Amino acid sequence: MNVRTSHPLALPVGTTLDRYIMNRQYAFAYATGELSQLLRDIALAGKIINREINRAGLIDLTGGMGVQNVQGESQQKLDVIADIRFSRALKNGGEVCAIISEEEEEIILTGNNNAKYVVAIDPLDGSTNIDVNVSIGTIFSIYRRVTPIGSEPTVEDFLQGGHEQVAAGYILYGSSTILVYTTGHSVNGFTYDASLGEFILSHADIRSPLDGTIYSCNDGNVDEYEEPVRKYLASCREKHHTARYIGSLVADFHRNLLKGGIYLYPPTAKNPDGKLRLLYECYPLAFIAERAGCRAVTHRESILDIKPRSLHQRSSLYMGAPAMVSDLLCLFP
DSSP: OOOOOOOGGGOOOOOBHHHHHHHTGGGSSSOSHHHHHHHHHHHHHHHHHHHHHHTTTTTTOOSEEEEEOTTSSEEEHHHHHHHHHHHHHHHHHSOEEEEEETTOSSOEEOSOTTOOEEEEEEEEETGGGGGGTOOEEEEEEEEEOOSOTTSOOOGGGTOSOGGGEEEEEEEEESSSEEEEEESSSOEEEEEEETTTTEEEEEEOSOOOOSSOSEEEOOGGGGGGSOHHHHHHHHHHHHTTOEEOOOSOHHHHHHHHHHHOEEEEEOOOSSOTTOSEEIIIIIHHHHHHHHHTTOEEEOSSSBGGGOOOOSTTOEEOEEEEOHHHHHHHHTTOO
16 A cells, blocks of 8 residues: 655644643643733734834834833834733733833733733843844743732732743744743744744754853953953953854844853943843843753852842843853852
C-alpha cells in the first residue's frame, strides 16, 4: 500500500498560541481560565500594535508628541497609541483589576475589581527607533493581586517583588513579530502569521547558550561606567567579541537570548541608580532570562531579589549568558 506523504507546500500550520495556552493550563500557577484569557488579551493587543507599526509611516504615526512622559522622556505618537491599545484590551478582557504603564504616573484602574490579576507593562520599548524602521517591542509582567478580590487595587499589588510574577513576556516587532512568554516553567516563542491572524509556536522551550561572544551596551557612555565594567568591556574587545547594540531593549535581549551574549546597562552620573525601570522592564526580562538558563543581576544581587519601593523605580542591569555574567561580576570587589 502506498503511503501518501505531505507535500512541502502543504505542511501543517503548527500550534497556535490559543491552542498552546489551552493545552498547557496545567502548568500555570493557578490552573484556571483567567490567566489563559489574560495572555490572549495581550496577544490581541500585540496584533493591533503590529498593524499600527506596519502602517505608521503611511498615516503619520511616527515622530514625537512634543511632550514628555512621567519618565521625563520625549513621548512618541506610537507610545500613546500602544498605551491606549493595551490598556483598552486589558480593561475589556475583564481579567485585570489594575495596570501600571511606563506612560502613566499612577495606577490605571480598570473597574474590574473582581479580577484576580494586575499587569505592569512597557507598551512600546524603543519607540524612538520607529522613525528609522528599527525593531521595537512590548514588555509585560503579570501578578496575582494581594488585595482582597472585590476591593479597589492598590500600589501594594505591584510591589510584590520579581519572584511573585506568575507570568512575563515580550512582543518584538521586527522582521517578523514574535511573542515570547513564560509562566515560570519553559520559555516559548510564537511568531505572528499575518495571513492567518495567529501567533504560531516557532521557538519551543527556549534554552539560551551558557556562554557567548556578543556584548551589548551604549558605548557612548563607557567613560561614565564603573571601573569593573570598563575592564570587562576591554576584555571583550581583547577576545574579539562582537559588539551589538540596537538601542531597543527587547531586540537586544531577544538576540542575546537566542545566540548567547550579555546586555549591560550600568549606572552613570546621570542615572546613579541605573536607567531601566525595575517593575516593567527588568523584572519581566529577568524572569524570562532565568527560566531560559541566563542570569540577570546588578553588581550586588539578582534582579529578582531586589525589593521594590516605587512604581517607576530604576535599576542597573547585567543580563545574559551565565559564563559572561560571572566573568563580569568577578571584576567587582
